[in-house]
Amino acid sequence: xxxxxxxxxxxxxxxxxxxxxxxxxxxxxxxxxxxxxxxxxxxxxxxxxxxxxxxxxxxxxxxxxxxxxxxxxxxxxxxxxxxxxxxxxxxxxxxxxxxxxxxxxxxxxxxxxxxxxxxxxxxxxxxxxxxxxxxxxxxxxxxxxxxxxxxxxxxxxxxxxxxxxxxxxxxxxxxxxxxxxxxxxx
Numbered sequence: 298x299x300x301x302x303x304x305x306x307x308x309x310x311x312x313x314x315x316x317x318x319x320x321x322x323x324x325x326x327x328x329x330x331x332x333x334x335x336x337x338x339x340x341x342x343x344x345x346x347x348x349x350x351x352x353x354x355x356x357x358x359x360x361x362x363x364x365x366x367x368x369x370x371x372x373x374x375x376x377x378x379x380x381x382x383x384x385x386x387x388x389x390x391x392x393x394x395x396x397x398x399x400x401x402x403x404x405x406x407x408x409x410x411x412x413x414x415x416x417x418x419x420x421x422x423x424x425x426x427x428x429x430x431x432x433x434x435x436x437x438x439x440x441x442x443x444x445x446x447x448x449x450x451x452x453x454x455x456x457x458x459x460x461x462x463x464x465x466x467x468x469x470x471x472x473x474x475x476x477x478x479x480x481x482x483x
Contacts, residue, residue: 303318386410393425
């Protein structure tokens with residue numbers, strides 16, 4: 298006689314979650330633990346926020362576990378990028394902010410997903426990389442600074458193998474010399 302409970306939720310880009318009908322007990326528990334209820338009539342709605350996500354994490358969920366559980370109940374498995382960033386990025390920045398080895402940077406939180414350092418950019422990036430993170434720098438105009446690492450090459454072997462069927466090749470800087478050598482040594 299009672300309508301069937303719903304096991305899925307529609308997640309929207311504005312960080313709202315909507316369940317049409319009555320949510321299942323598991324879905325209700327998940328949403329109540331990670332979001333703030335806004336409406337419980339007709340369509341049930343919740344809103345995710347930095348505080349609600351922090352509450353779920355403080356209660357023992359890990360970011361990966363929370364995101365997996367939310368993805369499992371999301372209609373079509375679709376989780377908006379805004380919610381993914383809220384769960385992952387704020388948590389990572391909180392971890393960075395509280396990392397003892399990075400205390401010398403004097404990091405401060407400017408926004409939920411923005412940290413600032415009192416040290417120069419090069420020193421900050423080096424410290425973050427040494428701590429195992431992969432930060433990207435910015436140019437003065439705000440565009441990303443793409444860094445191309447220098448490739449390391451092994452030094453040439455000082456000894457050549459002693460084999461009768463091998464012949465020395467000329468330097469690769471002159472393709473004509475390479476071709477002449479190869480054709481002449483058939």
